[in-house]
Amino acid sequence: MLQLSDFYKNIFGCKTYKISLDAGCTCPNRDGSKGTGGCIFCSENGSGDFVAERQKSISEQIEAGKKLVEKKAKGRSGTNPVKYIAYFQNFTSTYGDIESLKKKYYEALECEEIAGLSIATRPDCLNDEILSVIAKIAETHFVQIELGLQTSNEETGKTINRCYTNSDYEDAVRRIKKSSQKIHIVTHLIFGLPGETEEDMLNSVDFVVKNNCGYDEKFGIKITVLYVVKNTKLALMYQNGEFKCLEKEQYFELLEKALKKLPENCVIHRLTGDPPKSILVAPEWTTDKKRVMNEISGILNKCGA
Numbered sequence: 523m524l525q526l527s528d529f530y531k532n533i534f535g536c537k538t539y540k541i542s543l544d545a546g547c548t549c550p551n552r553d554g555s556k557g558t559g560g561c562i563f564c565s566e567n568g569s570g571d572f573v574a575e576r577q578k579s580i581s582e583q584i585e586a587g588k589k590l591v592e593k594k595a596k597g598r599s600g601t602n603p604v605k606y607i608a609y610f611q612n613f614t615s616t617y618g619d620i621e622s623l624k625k626k627y628y629e630a631l632e633c634e635e636i637a638g639l640s641i642a643t644r645p646d647c648l649n650d651e652i653l654s655v656i657a658k659i660a661e662t663h664f665v666q667i668e669l670g671l672q673t674s675n676e677e678t679g680k681t682i683n684r685c686y687t688n689s690d691y692e693d694a695v696r697r698i699k700k701s702s703q704k705i706h707i708v709t710h711l712i713f714g715l716p717g718e719t720e721e722d723m724l725n726s727v728d729f730v731v732k733n734n735c736g737y738d739e740k741f742g743i744k745i746t747v748l749y750v751v752k753n754t755k756l757a758l759m760y761q762n763g764e765f766k767c768l769e770k771e772q773y774f775e776l777l778e779k780a781l782k783k784l785p786e787n788c789v790i791h792r793l794t795g796d797p798p799k800s801i802l803v804a805p806e807w808t809t810d811k812k813r814v815m816n817e818i819s820g821i822l823n824k825c826g827a
């Protein structure tokens with residue numbers, strides 16, 4: 523296992539930050555082509571809540587993002603060089619007019635200090651056309667594709683209304699690797715989804731490993747605890763007492779078990795989310811970010827990452 527900061531440092535030779543961007547896409551699970559209303563946990567901003575306004579150009583968003591990073595990292599980066607990954611985070615960043623998406627990806631790459639792209643999407647939104655655009659970029663730049671999976675339990679998949687299947691995910695991983703061995707795949711999982719047992723969550727980790735670790739390249743994983751945010755179906759279910767959020771200790775115990783399952787070529791991208799306090803309903807313990815980060819780094823050390 524490798525931590526993300528080390529992975530990026532090995533590739534880029536310096537501290538590398540992600541800048542969240544909004545490509546102006548929507549999602550097939552919102553516009554009616556696959557479903558309506560979206561995944562039950564997805565916020566109004568399509569699971570990306572720290573981005574500049576949609577009407578800004580990609581370069582303007584990048585400039586604003588750099589300022590935000592500089593403000594947050596003040597005193598840490600000093601005069602050392604830094605690089606940035608342009609992270610197309612909101613909604614489904616491969617869903618839309620191909621030419622316009624292509625323009626936005628290249629606009630990001632032309633900005634100063636941008637070292638590569640990270641493109642968040644659904645496994646069922648990677649047709650051959652968009653994959654060939656991304657594979658072409660991967661010939662000259664670092665590219666990672668972030669795939670939402672959340673769980674490998676198909677029943678939970680229905681409960682959360684994700685509107686794609688495990689085989690969509692398996693197919694996406696296979697086709698991405700076929701299009702370019704250079705694309706780094708990162709899979710998102712959520713622990714604590716309604717009705718899930720510990721076995722379900724750990725099975726999801728096994729499922730990601732099984733689908734990715736056959737490839738020589740390193741693969742990535744992001745795990746977060748389930749966050750309930752305002753104005754979502756999940757918030758209604760929570761208020762109606764239909765499920766309980768994971769307690770801090772439960773989540774950390776699960777994380778430790780999950781990390782022990784990860785092979786050496788797995789990069790840990792994140793083990794916590796970051797929803798703004800203003801929209802968070804639960805779990806309350808996640809707002810103590812310093813403590814959460816300390817606990818997580820203790821677990822990472824214990825697991826040898």
Ligand code: SF4
Pocket residue numbers: 549550551552559560561564565568569612613614644670684
């Ligand atoms: S697929 Fe992503 S953007 Fe679409 S509704 Fe689900 S979480 Fe939100």
